[in-house]
Each structure stands twice: as structure tokens, then as C-alpha cells.
Amino acid sequence: MHLLLSVSKKKGTGKKMTQSRLQQPAARAVLTVLTVAVMILIFVFSTETAEESDKTSGFFSDAVIRILHPAYDSYSRQEQEKIYLDTQFAVRKAAHFTEYMILGALLRLCIESWTGKRKNLWLISWGAGVLYACTDELHQLMTSGRSGQWQDVLLDGIGVLGGILVIRLLRRKRKGEETCP
Numbered sequence: 008m009h010l011l012l013s014v015s016k017k018k019g020t021g022k023k024m025t026q027s028r029l030q031q032p033a034a035r036a037v038l039t040v041l042t043v044a045v046m047i048l049i050f051v052f053s054t055e056t057a058e059e060s061d062k063t064s065g066f067f068s069d070a071v072i073r074i075l076h077p078a079y080d081s082y083s084r085q086e087q088e089k090i091y092l093d094t095q096f097a098v099r100k101a102a103h104f105t106e107y108m109i110l111g112a113l114l115r116l117c118i119e120s121w122t123g124k125r126k127n128l129w130l131i132s133w134g135a136g137v138l139y140a141c142t143d144e145l146h147q148l149m150t151s152g153r154s155g156q157w158q159d160v161l162l163d164g165i166g167v168l169g170g171i172l173v174i175r176l177l178r179r180k181r182k183g184e185e186t187c188p
Contacts, residue, residue, distance in 0.1 A: 027123070027125075029119050030123055035120040038113065038116050038117040039120070039121075041113050041117075042110070042114060042117045045106065045109055045110045046110065048106070049106055049107075049143055050146065052102075052106075053147050053150060053153070054146075054150060055153075056150060056151045056152050056153070057150075057151065057153055058152065064095050064098050064099050064102070067102075068094045068098045071094050071097075071098060072090060072091065072094050103159055103162050103163055104162055104163075106166070107136060107162075107163040107164075107165075107166030107167050108167070108169040108170040108173070110136055110167060110170065111132060111136050111168060111169060111170025111171045112171065114135050114136055114167070114170075115129065116174060118135070129168075129175075132171050133168055133171060136163070136167030137160065137164040137167060140159070140167070141160055144156060144157070144160055
């Protein structure tokens, strides 16, 4: 993610115009495709019925349990059920946060690639991500056995903000490296 500027002459004016690497057609296309792909992936996860969703999160929950509770099979049935439900809840919430954090980072970069601006895009990116989270939860209301949760919109919005902040921190780190001898 190099943020160096390339310089090109504006036709007919003799003036130099700067264009970031993100504004290059190839970078813009890649960012747009990745952003839309993440949105589609989130949409696909939301089309899963409750049973399918349980299988998906159950796969990851089982893996987490095997790592965190090596003696899981020796626990009582009641202890196993509690551990499983708690782990599955954590896995689902972590998935919500992570997928929206990725979306937030991509939205931030994608919007910059189209507008050419770097300042004050966090609010637009965050708003777009939260709006998408709202539509995702509404979509889940129409899926068998699923429900829309305002708490998930809140968590998704925090994830979007987290992704935006990751981009900002990476840029600050990169900027600091460029100014150091």
C-alpha cells in the first residue's frame, strides 16, 4: 500500500497534476471489485437459513473449542453445551466484527480512489458501512429462522470504524517511515 504520488502533466495546460496510486485505473478497479466482493460475501452469509448458519459457525466453534478446551470430551454434557453455546456466540460476533472491519477498510480506500480526496472520508465510509449493515439485518429478517438484531448493526458499525482506523494507522506508520532518515 504505497501512498507515494505519481506526477503527470495535465493535457494542454502545462500544469502538473498529482494522482495517487489509488486513483490509477487498475487500483481503482481492484478496490471496487474487492469492496463489492466483500459486500456480496456478507449478503451470501445472510441468505443462509438458521440451520445453515449454525453449521457454518459450528465448524469454527468446534475448532476454537478444541484449541481452548482440550479436555472438552471429558466434560459433562451440560458443561459441553454451555461451552459450545458461549463459543458459538463469540465466533458469530467475531465474524460480524471482522467482515465489517474488512469492509470498512475497503470502503475507505475505494471511496478515496474515486474521489481523490483523503481528508474527512471516514464519515462517508462509516456511514456507507453502517447503512449496509442495516440493510443486511433487514435482509436477515426475510431469511428462514434468522432475525435482524440492532446489536449486530452496532457491532458492525464498530467493525467498519475499526477498518477505517486500521487504514489511518497504517498510513501514519508509513508516513513516519518516509520522514525518518
